[in-house]
Amino acid sequence: MSDPLKADSPAIRPETRAMIDRLIAFDTTSRNSNLELIHYVRDYLADLGVTANLVHDAEGGKANLYATLGPTDRPGIALSGHTDVVPIDNQDWTRDPWQVSEHDGRLFGRGTCDMKSFIAVALAHAPRFLEAGLQTPVHLCFSYDEEVGCKGVPSLLDFLAGQPVKPAMCVVGEPTDMKVVTGHKGKRSVCCHVRGKEAHSSLAPYGVNAVNAAARVVGHLADMAARKAEEGPFDPDFDVPYTTVHTGTIEGGTQLNIVPGHCRFEFEFRYLPQDDPDALLGEVKRFAEESVAPAMREIDPATGFSWEELSSFPGLDLAPGAEVVELAKALSGGNDTGKVAFGTEAGLFDQRGIPTVVCGPGSIDQAHKPDEFVTLEQVALCERFMDRLEERLRG
Numbered sequence: 556m557s558d559p560l561k562a563d564s565p566a567i568r569p570e571t572r573a574m575i576d577r578l579i580a581f582d583t584t585s586r587n588s589n590l591e592l593i594h595y596v597r598d599y600l601a602d603l604g605v606t607a608n609l610v611h612d613a614e615g616g617k618a619n620l621y622a623t624l625g626p627t628d629r630p631g632i633a634l635s636g637h638t639d640v641v642p643i644d645n646q647d648w649t650r651d652p653w654q655v656s657e658h659d660g661r662l663f664g665r666g667t668c669d670m671k672s673f674i675a676v677a678l679a680h681a682p683r684f685l686e687a688g689l690q691t692p693v694h695l696c697f698s699y700d701e702e703v704g705c706k707g708v709p710s711l712l713d714f715l716a717g718q719p720v721k722p723a724m725c726v727v728g729e730p731t732d733m734k735v736v737t738g739h740k741g742k743r744s745v746c747c748h749v750r751g752k753e754a755h756s757s758l759a760p761y762g763v764n765a766v767n768a769a770a771r772v773v774g775h776l777a778d779m780a781a782r783k784a785e786e787g788p789f790d791p792d793f794d795v796p797y798t799t800v801h802t803g804t805i806e807g808g809t810q811l812n813i814v815p816g817h818c819r820f821e822f823e824f825r826y827l828p829q830d831d832p833d834a835l836l837g838e839v840k841r842f843a844e845e846s847v848a849p850a851m852r853e854i855d856p857a858t859g860f861s862w863e864e865l866s867s868f869p870g871l872d873l874a875p876g877a878e879v880v881e882l883a884k885a886l887s888g889g890n891d892t893g894k895v896a897f898g899t900e901a902g903l904f905d906q907r908g909i910p911t912v913v914c915g916p917g918s919i920d921q922a923h924k925p926d927e928f929v930t931l932e933q934v935a936l937c938e939r940f941m942d943r944l945e946e947r948l949r950g
Contacts, residue, residue, distance in 0.1 A: 567931055567934045571679040573679075574675035574676075574679045575662060575671065575672055575934070576654075579653060579664040580654065581595070583699075584639065585700055585702045590618060593609060593638065596620055597609065599678065603681055605623070606622065607621065608621045610710050612699065617700065619697060619710060620695065620696075621697075621711060621715070622695045623692050625684065625691065625692035626692050627720065628720060629691065629720060630722055631689075631691045631694055631722060632691065633693075633694040633724070634673075634677045634693060634694070634725075635696040635697075635698070635726065635911075636670050636671075636729075636915075637670060637697070637699070637701030637708075637900065638698065640666040640671070640702065641702050641922075646924070648926055650663055650664075650926065652665035653665065655667065660931050660932065661929070662934070663928045664927065667917070667927055668730050668929045669921075669927070670917070672917060672929045672937070673728030674697060674728070676940075676941055677693075680938070680941040680945070689945075689949055691948040696722075701900055704744065704866020704868065705868040705900050705903060706866065715909075721909065724882070725879070725910070725912075726912055726914055726915075727900055727901040727911055728914065728915030729913050730917030731895065732917070732918050733915065734887065734891070735880060735887055735889060735892045735893070735912055735914050736871075736894060736912060737871070737872075737873040737893070737913075738792065738895075739870060739898055739901065740798075740895075740896055740898060741824075741825075741826050741830075741869045742825055742867065743835070743836060743864070743866075743867045744821065744823040744865040745821070745862055745864055746862070746863040747860060747862055748818075748819050749772075749807070749817065749820075750860075751818070752814070753816035755812065756811065761854070762816075762854070763814070764814050764815055766818045768818070768848075769807060769820050771847050772843050772860075773802050773820060775842045775846075783799065788829055789827075790827050792893065797827065798826040799824070800822070800823075800824055801825070802820055804820060806820075821865065825898075827870065828869075828871065836862075840860075840862065844859075847860075869902035869903065869906050870898075871902040871911065871913070873905070877910055878910065879910040879911065880892060883912045885947070886914075887914055888943075895913070915937065916929055917933050
């Protein structure tokens with residue numbers, strides 16, 4: 556993808572910088588509540604005369620936020636972002652991750668890149684949107700728990716489904732260097748629990764070795780990965796142009812002289828939009844049940860496999876000429892589009908009938924790392940994106 560139109564200066568507006576500072580100061584690591592940040596945004600919008608709707612999780616400790624800037628009787632453009640960030644645990648930060656520091660044209664802090672700067676630019680621009688007398692509204696969609704599997708936004712989309720008006724289209728502001736992304740892979744992650752039968756290791760044939768059973772299934776997953784790499788399907792627009800199959804963790808047994816009675820492992824599919832995650836998972840389950848489980852149950856019928864879905868979100872695959880794609884290209888100043896391997900909430904919006912692209916400040920190369928940063932140039936480009944959006948929607 557070619558670079559979008561460059562900003563004339565890396566300087567950003569004081570209100571944008573102040574909002575970035577404020578949002579980074581909230582430790583919204585996914586394991587924590589995000590309510591302090593959400594309540595701040597709610598109150599900020601209330602001061603502007605805008606009522607925000609909060610959609611809480613089942614426990615009431617987290618919430619999505621939805622608000623409309625401009626007329627509420629017609630569909631508009633949604634600006635979507637997640638409020639949670641990944642942990643800083645065991646990372647070698649050289650500066651305070653919860654306080655923005657500026658150096659050499661970069662703003663450092665957890666979430667500056669992924670993805671509070673986009674949210675901050677949108678919020679800082681809210682007074683300008685309101686003063687512009689928009690004919691088409693801007694909808695703000697801020698979610699929780701994206702980093703742990705896009706778990707928050709489905710309830711927000713359920714809320715929107717029950718409203719008389721919902722967004723006509725959406726921009727998810729994940730870091731793409733302000734380039735328009737029309738496709739990303741889907742993800743399905745699963746934990747497999749293997750129940751064996753313990754025995755003294757000297758009597759191993761009388762037990763059921765859960766680690767061995769798990770290893771056979773993990774081996775099949777590796778075979779699937781190799782087959783996908785060789786046979787596809789393929790999409791050359793992705794950095795990794797085929798569906799990947801990956802086992803990330805495995806643990807089992809208690810000590811060497813005991814036949815292990817339990818084992819668990821976690822695996823995932825990062826699949827092309829044209830691949831079927833149900834079929835992929837179905838193949839794994841069939842192998843376990845048909846090729847591994849029968850011998851286990853000959854020794855003990857209570858042994859076997861159980862499966863727990865950890866997270867799931869669909870891929871995104873927009874037509875290059877879709878209206879939202881043309882709009883995003885005009886707003887970003889770039890003519891090209893691309894696809895990314897990482898997942899976003901865009902596929903969920905699109906699945907619910909809200910065509911969505913991904914376009915936001917910062918590079919995914921900086922996300923999730925110690926000393927995470929976004930450049931001032933990227934933030935300035937995002938400000939210009941909002942300026943163009945304002946101009947487009949006021950007429």
